[in-house]
Amino acid sequence: xxxxxxxxxxxxxxxxxxxxxxxxxxxxxxxxxxxxxxxxxxxxxxxxxxxxxxxxxxxxxxxxxxxxxxxxxxxxxxxxxxxxxxxxxxxxxxxxxxxxxxxxxxxxxxxxxxxxxxxxxxxxxxxxxxxxxxxxxxxxxxxxxxxxxxxxxxxxxxxxxxxxxxxxxxxxxxxxxxxxxxxxxxxxxxxxxxxxxxxxxxxxxxxxxxxxxxxxxxxxxxxxxxxxxxxxxxxxxxxxxxxxxxxxxxxxxxxxxxxxxxxxxxxxxxxxxxxxxxxxxxxxxxxxxxxxxxxxxxxxxxxxxxxxxxxxxxxxxxxxxxxxxxxxxxxxxxxxxxxxxxxxxxxxxxxxxxxxxxxxxxxxxxxxxxxxxxxxxxxxxxxxxxxxxxxxxxxxxxxxxxxxxxxxxxxxxxxxxxxxxxxxxxxxxxxxxxxxx
Ligand SMILES: *[C@@H]1O[C@H](CO)[C@@H](O)[C@H](O)[C@H]1NC(C)=O
Ligand SMILES: *[C@@H]1O[C@H](CO)[C@@H](O)[C@H](O)[C@H]1NC(C)=O
Ligand SMILES: *[C@@H]1O[C@H](CO)[C@@H](O)[C@H](O)[C@H]1NC(C)=O
Ligand SMILES: *[C@@H]1O[C@H](CO)[C@@H](O)[C@H](O)[C@H]1NC(C)=O
Ligand SMILES: *[C@@H]1O[C@H](CO)[C@@H](O)[C@H](O)[C@H]1NC(C)=O
Numbered sequence: 001x002x003x004x005x006x007x008x009x010x011x012x013x014x015x016x017x018x019x020x021x022x023x024x025x026x027x028x029x030x031x032x033x034x035x036x037x038x039x040x041x042x043x044x045x046x047x048x049x050x051x052x053x054x055x056x057x058x059x060x061x062x063x064x065x066x067x068x069x070x071x072x073x074x075x076x077x078x079x080x081x082x083x084x085x086x087x088x089x090x091x092x093x094x095x096x097x098x099x100x101x102x103x104x105x106x107x108x109x110x111x112x113x114x115x116x117x118x119x120x121x122x123x124x125x126x127x128x129x130x131x132x133x134x135x136x137x138x139x140x141x142x143x144x145x146x147x148x149x150x151x152x153x154x155x156x157x158x159x160x161x162x163x164x165x166x167x168x169x170x171x172x173x174x175x176x177x178x179x180x181x182x183x184x185x186x187x188x189x190x191x192x193x194x195x196x197x198x199x200x201x202x203x204x205x206x207x208x209x210x211x212x213x214x215x216x217x218x219x220x221x222x223x224x225x226x227x228x229x230x231x232x233x234x235x236x237x238x239x240x241x242x243x244x245x246x247x248x249x250x251x252x253x254x255x256x257x258x259x260x261x262x263x264x265x266x267x268x269x270x271x272x273x274x275x276x277x278x279x280x281x282x283x284x285x286x287x288x289x290x291x292x293x294x295x296x297x298x299x300x301x302x303x304x305x306x307x308x309x310x311x312x313x314x315x316x317x318x319x320x321x322x323x324x325x326x327x328x329x330x331x332x333x334x335x336x337x338x339x340x341x342x343x344x345x346x347x348x349x350x351x352x353x354x355x356x357x358x359x360x361x362x363x364x365x366x367x368x369x370x371x372x373x374x375x376x377x378x379x380x381x382x383x384x385x386x387x388x389x390x391x392x393x394x395x396x397x398x399x400x401x402x403x404x405x406x407x408x409x410x411x412x413x414x415x416x417x418x419x420x421x422x423x424x425x426x427x428x429x430x431x432x433x434x435x436x437x
Pocket of ligand 2: 108146189199
């Protein structure tokens, strides 16, 4: 396969010649209304974080897969450590894959920042002014009249992984990939769309040393643990939000994040939202079967089992790109797809083991959740080169051993152009098709 092959979604960087703040970025329906925020892909023209030069299709796919592998390690580390919360910043990478970003304003007067959202994290992590070793994108904490340090005795300080209380204020030091990160825990107003959350607790990053793995953008954790934005804004948004991730194929990469009950779809298919004490930040659901085309494939129930002790089960995650299934589930899906492709030659690409140079004929794959079927069209399970010559099944098997063995992750490629509704008070997760890009 030629290395110059470009995949439509990823070749986009070629099209993205517009600088952040260019008129066409600001113009295209990117203004916030009510509690709805535009959501951008990190490679969008509206993102200052897009890569400087486009990668070949193969390199892009391999890079995303490698980031997914780190992400999986990170997700699993949360269970290994046996913590009941996701720390503000863990010893492992917090956002290996900060794929989607939103605009947020912090402080008084308000300063606008672009931050990555992550539905499997509670962390908020903002590069602050004076930060040694951070990128140029910083929150000027000295200029905010409402910024307050969190004191050592405060409840929030005990929710941080390794609090360091040298003085009276709460701080923490962590490693992020090859970087050492030093931050203090602070509170300030955060404004999303037109709503202000006062005294929002987040980590203000002061120093980054070693390596270059610290992500440029801050992080906005939308998990369900105590320090997440969702928990901190429960009075305002009733622990309810929805998002629609834009298609990788859309040049503008603009979807929406909608906070609160207002404006949510009135009729939407839903399944039970589960809480797993082992990984308490995650949005777990009950996946019961998978259909390839019209056929329900033979997968033992153990491949989907929800287990509060090990953390096994199925989660929706916005920070992983490609869905990973437990080995037995993945193998059954893949084998059925291969069976339907008959004699066509199959080849691997990086972590994908089922690629074809002829069109894939399977029209849909359906995740069957308790009480809800989510039927994916090809755009949500086949990744294609722009020439159309190569198509891969865009899913993979989770490692068979170790703590990940029981975790199925429904990832962002599979969620694009769907509205995902999280309704914590009613323990529901909703899914509806929506062309949001
Ligand atoms: C992308 O943005 C441009 C400029 O704002 C707009 O004209 C175009 O219709 C948008 N394309 C899509 C697919 O939304
Ligand atoms: C931030 O909150 C304080 C009260 O804590 C309020 O006086 C101030 O106006 C708020 N700032 C913004 C930008 O909303
Ligand atoms: C954290 O890092 C800062 C800056 O490098 C240092 O001054 C402080 O002593 C460190 N704290 C701990 C507990 O290691
Ligand atoms: C899901 O699809 C199956 C057919 O494969 C059907 O029997 C079942 O009733 C559907 N479930 C829902 C909730 O629509
Ligand atoms: C893709 O297929 C087209 C038409 O079949 C062919 O002309 C082209 O050379 C192929 N490209 C690659 C990279 O194989």
